[in-house]
Amino acid sequence: MIEVKPVRRVELSLWQKTYYPELWKGFVVTCRHFFVNLGRHIGRSLGMKTKPGRVTIMYPEERRPISPRWRGRHRLMLRPDGAPRCVACMMCETACPDNCIYITPGESPDGRIEKYPVAFEIDLLRCCFCGLCAEACPEDAIRMDTGYLELAGYARAEFYLDREFLMHDSAPTTHSQYAGELEGRAALRVDLLKLARGH
């Protein structure tokens, strides 16, 4: 049994059907915008502190501030010595829904670290900027906070980012900060373990 819900069309009143009064209302709205904005522009050009007569952002020169959570092009964080912070654990590659991260792990020359990425490549053309890689990373080695909006290129190869490109404009973090982060995480892990064991 299909329920039928009759939709009644709104009947226009005679006043509205004469058309001109309603046209006039719309005309008043656009005229108000026109004259108010004109006044504001004139005020501004005379150096008065009127409201801006526009909402336009003059894009290449002016930019709308982006949220710190906004996900842009990736970058690889560095250790204080300039080596990638990544330990090639493959978490991001596994988490990636688009399979756009390709890591080749290798044995790290640094004795304290087990592995490092010999190659770390991201195919931006496949990336959907979901941010799951950054979320999956246990070392905070991959971030999407570069704020790059304009991802454009002339060839497909330009979107195939290699390890050096991802690292090149990443500032190395200071050692203490890095250590502090790790210690914080370790403490948290211990707390969680304790919680799990019922302490």
Next chain:
Amino acid sequence: MWLDLGLIVGKIAVVFIGIIAGAFVLTWAERKQSALMSDRIGANRAAILGIKLMGIVNSVADALKMIFKEDFLPPKGLRFLHAAAPVFAMFPVFMTFAVLPFGPTITVGGKVIPLQILQLDVGMLYLLAFGSIAVYGVLLAGWASNNKYTLIGGMRATAQMISYELILGLSLIGPILVYGSLDPGVMATAQNGYLWGWIPKWGIIVQPIAFLLFLPAAMAETKRCPFDLPEGESEIIGFATEYSGMRWGMFFLGEFAEIVVLAAVLATVFLGSYQVPFLFDAGEKLGMAGFHFPWGAYLPIAEWAVVALRILSFGVKVLILMWLQMQIRWTYPRFRYDQLMRVSWREMMPIALANIAVTALIVMLVA
């Protein structure tokens, strides 16, 4: 004889330059006005040596772009008609202005010079006749492009323009009855009359319904929003689809020139032409030129100042009406095609006919 010829050429030059300048300003005004209305800025990037002139330079850039753009003719398109169509669209618009007075009749050194290129007893018929030639431009453009969609677009445009031409003609009959002449010059003079001695006998006051019919019909003739179905820039294919570069630019320029001319027609018939309320020249008030207010006050003004004020008043009226047309174009959404036809034939035409009947009756009773 040479003096007369020189005067005619001079007047033509003034009108022609006026229309072209108006059209040029309109290309700029269209962008800036719509921008102001929707809280934007409008085109402001083009610059010559850093001079932007509030975006006017953009119009120059546009013109340059159009001149250097490829002039494309579709395969099997008719070359001659394809080239002729924009001319048919533009030429009648400029011709229309010939009968419109842009100032009063002036006397310089004993020589009487009417500021009107062509003093024609059937001026209004001439105006409507040239208005209907513009249809050919649209239809030829659709036909010569060898594209069935442009042909359909051209047909659609023709149907629209013919429908609204009817309203245009019928709504003008009211003012013609009131002023008793088809000559716009006579109409302009008649509009310095006053009802009961104090209400200016302007067309908009004695024929308000005709004005409300003429304005939308005129906008439909210019093929601009809310009646821009012939072009339908953003979604439907119109007659100008196969045009590019300066040939398209001529359609575009013709359209803007049409706005200027229509503003002039509206000003002439409905807004008192060059008349300023209560301003009389020496000939009209026994040598006492100036403002004669209905409460008896008199403000004397030199004869040349009267002429200057009148020409200025015509210019200002045309500018205001151009502004109004732009404002309307950016305010209202487009009609659906059946609505467009219905409004013309079933709503505006009966009103126009009724207006004629009532006006005729009143004119007969008053006379």
